[in-house]
Amino acid sequence: MTNAVELTGVAKTYPGAGMTKALDQVTVAFQRGTFTAVMGPSGSGKSTLLQCAAGLDRPDTGQVWLGGKEIGALKEPKLTQERRKRAGFVFQAYNLMDSLSVWHNVLLPQRLSGAKADKAWAKEVLTRVGLAGRENDRPGQLSGGQRQRVALARALAARPEVIFADEPTGALDLTSGREVLALLRESVDTLNATVVMVTMTRPPPRGPTGSCSSPTAASSATSPTPALRRSPSR
Ligand SMILES: Nc1ncnc2c1ncn2[C@@H]1O[C@H](COP(=O)(O)OP(=O)(O)OP(=O)(O)O)[C@@H](O)[C@H]1O
Numbered sequence: 088m089t090n091a092v093e094l095t096g097v098a099k100t101y102p103g104a105g106m107t108k109a110l111d112q113v114t115v116a117f118q119r120g121t122f123t124a125v126m127g128p129s130g131s132g133k134s135t136l137l138q139c140a141a142g143l144d145r146p147d148t149g150q151v152w153l154g155g156k157e158i159g160a161l162k163e164p165k166l167t168q169e170r171r172k173r174a175g176f177v178f179q180a181y182n183l184m185d186s187l188s189v190w191h192n193v194l195l196p197q198r199l200s201g202a203k204a205d206k207a208w209a210k211e212v213l214t215r216v217g218l219a220g221r222e223n224d225r226p227g228q229l230s231g232g233q234r235q236r237v238a239l240a241r242a243l244a245a246r247p248e249v250i251f252a253d254e255p256t257g258a259l260d261l262t263s264g265r266e267v268l269a270l271l272r273e274s275v276d277t278l279n280a281t282v283v284m285v286t287m288t289r290p291p292p293r294g295p296t297g298s299c300s301s302p303t304a305a306s307s308a309t310s311p312t313p314a315l316r317r318s319p320s321r
C-alpha cells in the first residue's frame with residue numbers, strides 16, 4: 088500500500104521569546120485509504136503537524152511527501168498548486184471567506200485551482216452536512232457548528248486525495264459531530280481518500296474496532312507527545 092502522506096525527521100520551532108519546539112524530528116506515514124486520529128493535549132503540536140503535512144507551513148528541517156511528491160522542495164506557486172490538487176483542509180478556526188456565500192466558499196478551492204467545479208457533488212456534500220438551503224447565507228449568518236460544517240463541505244467538495252481536519256467536530260453537538268465523522272469515514276470508504284484528523288474523539292471504525300499505533304508523531308519541548316490512532320485500512 089502506498090503512503091498518501093509521509094513525514095521524515097520533521098522539526099519546527101516557532102521563534103519568539105519561548106522558542107517553542109512544536110515538532111521534534113517527527114517521522115510518520117499515513118497510508119492511502121486510512122483514517123487516522125491525532126490526539127494529544129493542547130499545545131502539543133497537533134495543528135503544526137497537520138499544517139506541515141499539508142504544505143500550509145514549512146518545517147525547519149525534514150521532508151514531507153504528499154501523494155508521493157516531496158512538497159518541501161517545491162517553490163511557490165507550485166507548492167500551492169500541488170496542495171490544492173491533492174489536499175483538503177478543515178481548519179480549527181474554519182477560515183471561511185466572510186464576504187462570500189456558503190456556496191461560493193464551498194466552490195472556492197476548485198475555482199482557485201482552475202478545476203471545473205463539480206456543482207452536483209458540492210450540492211450533495213452541503214446536503215450531507217445538513218446545510219441544504221443555506222447556500223446563499225454568509226458565514227456571519229451561521230452558528231459556529233454550521234461554519235465548521237461549511238468548512239468540511241469545502242474540503243470534501245474538491246474530492247481531495249487527503250483530507251486534513253483540525254478538530255472538525257470541536258464546535259458541534261453530539262449528533263452533528265457523529266454525522267461529520269460518518270461523512271469523513273465515508274470519504275475513506277467510498278472515495279479512497281485518506282483522512283488525518285485532530286480530534287478528541289475516536290474515528291468511527293470500519294468493520295472491527297480500530298487499533299492504536301505507537302505514538303511516533305510530534306513531540307514538544309513544553310508538552311507531551313500527541314498520539315496517533317488508526318482505524319482499519321482498506
Ligand atoms: N504562530 C505561532 N507562533 C509561535 N508559537 C506558536 C505558533 N503556533 C503555535 N505555536 C506554539 O507551538 C506549540 C504547538 O502549537 P499547536 O497549535 O500545534 O498545538 P495544538 O496541539 O494544535 O494545540 P490545540 O489543541 O490547543 O489546538 C504551542 O506551544 C504553541 O504555543
Ligand SMILES: [Mg+2]
Binds near residue numbers: 253
Ligand atoms: Mg490545534
